[in-house]
Each structure stands twice: as C-alpha cells, then as structure tokens.
Amino acid sequence: MPTTTVDYPGYISAVVFLQGCPWQCVYCHNRHLQSILPSESLPWEDVLKLLELRAGFLEAVVFSGGEPLVQEMLPQAIADVKRIGLLVGLHTAGANPKMLARVIRSVNWIGFDVKHAFDDYHLITNVKDSGKLALESLSMVIESDVDFEVRITVHESIETDSLLDTLKVLSGMGVKTVALQKCRDKDEFVVEHPVFSDRLLLEEVSKYFDGFYIR
Ligand code: SF4
DSSP states (O other): OOEESTTTTTSOEEEEEOSOOSOOOTTOSOGGGTSSSOSSOOOHHHHHHHHHHHTTTOOEEEEESSOGGGOTTHHHHHHHHHHTTOEEEEEEOOSOHHHHHHHGGGOSEEEEEEOSOGGGTHHHHOOTTHHHHHHHHHHHHHHSSOEEEEEEEEOTTSOHHHHHHHHHHHHHHTOOEEEEEEEEOTTSOEEOOGGGGOHHHHHHHHTTSSEEEEO
8 A cells, every 4th residue: 555645646645556447557566456356455444454553644545546436445445544534536447437427526626538539449448338438427527616636647649739729629528737757668668659749739738728847
C-alpha cells in the first residue's frame, strides 16, 4: 500500500489496488490485477486496520486497480475510509457506470482514464463497447460536483489527429483538467509519442483546458 502525493494531487494518500478489470489494454502494467479472483491480495479488513493505524499522517485513500468499479465491496470500503476521517480518491476508466452511480457522491476526487476516441476504444482495450461505457461514466462525472482530472496514456498506435479530436471532444464536454501521460513498455521504458515533441501543438491544446499537464 504505497503512500504518495501524486495519485490524489496535493494530498498525502495511501493507494489501495483493487483486484479485477474487464478490459485488456495493450499497455496495461497491472495485468496481475485483471482477474477478479483473489491472488496474493489482503482482505479489506486487514487493509482497513493498516489504514486506521496510519490515519494520523494520511489525508486520503485512493482506490485504484485494476478497475475499482468492478468490486462489489467498493461502497462499503469507501464508507469505511470516510468513517476514519480520510478523503476518498478513485482511479477509474469508467468500465462500470452502474457502480459509479452508486459511489460518485461519496468520492472527493476522480482520476479518470480516457483510452482513445470513444468510437475507437476497442483498439486499446480489446473490448467491444468499452467506449460507450467510458462515455457514460465520464458524462456522469462531468455532471456531478466531484473534482476530477482526465488522464490519457498516449499509446504509439493513437494518431495525433485522433488525439487532437479527442481532446476537442473532451473540452466540448466540459472537461477542465487533462494530463497526457507517456506510455511505458513492459520494461518501464518510455515509448515517446511524436505529440510530446510538438511544442506548438501542445501549447495550442493547453488553451482548451484550465489545467493541462504532461507526465
Ligand atoms: S483499464 Fe487499467 S487495469 Fe484495466 S486493462 Fe486497462 S490499463 Fe489495465
């Protein structure tokens, strides 16, 4: 359970990685978490005890994955974290809008992964209709009061024009903060997309948003 100030920007957070994800992104670095079946994971009760011990110097707990929205225990886990007085962050790609609807009012911040243009999601996730689910979830986040950031991992297969179109769509939907993330291969080496060396283009794109970051 790592402690960071990056996973929920500005807050000292513990990150809890939840098992299970229905997608198979080409660049996934958490493949061991894709199965919903427990592997070497700790039961939630044990994680909660650790969080209670560290609550004095933590400000937040971030649920990450995998895809936290596939875990039926998520609403209870969020309630437990709030009971010990910590803020709740959520990393999601929006794969389960029904669960998102159940928890969105209890969450303080969301880091929302956008994978590609919504019609082309399957090219990254390898799952048909994943873009529809992501669009439904992102729309729900935008319409809510919750603070959020969109993150896009820019895989080498994504054409620059397609990325630009996606960024324009996000801006039009009301997204205010976007981070473009460099993709890493299985050995953790950065596979740099040409968009990251196009300063003029990045400067132009940054005007679409209140906050625009490169990571
Ligand atoms: S959504 Fe996240 S956890 Fe799931 S396959 Fe994609 S990168 Fe991996």
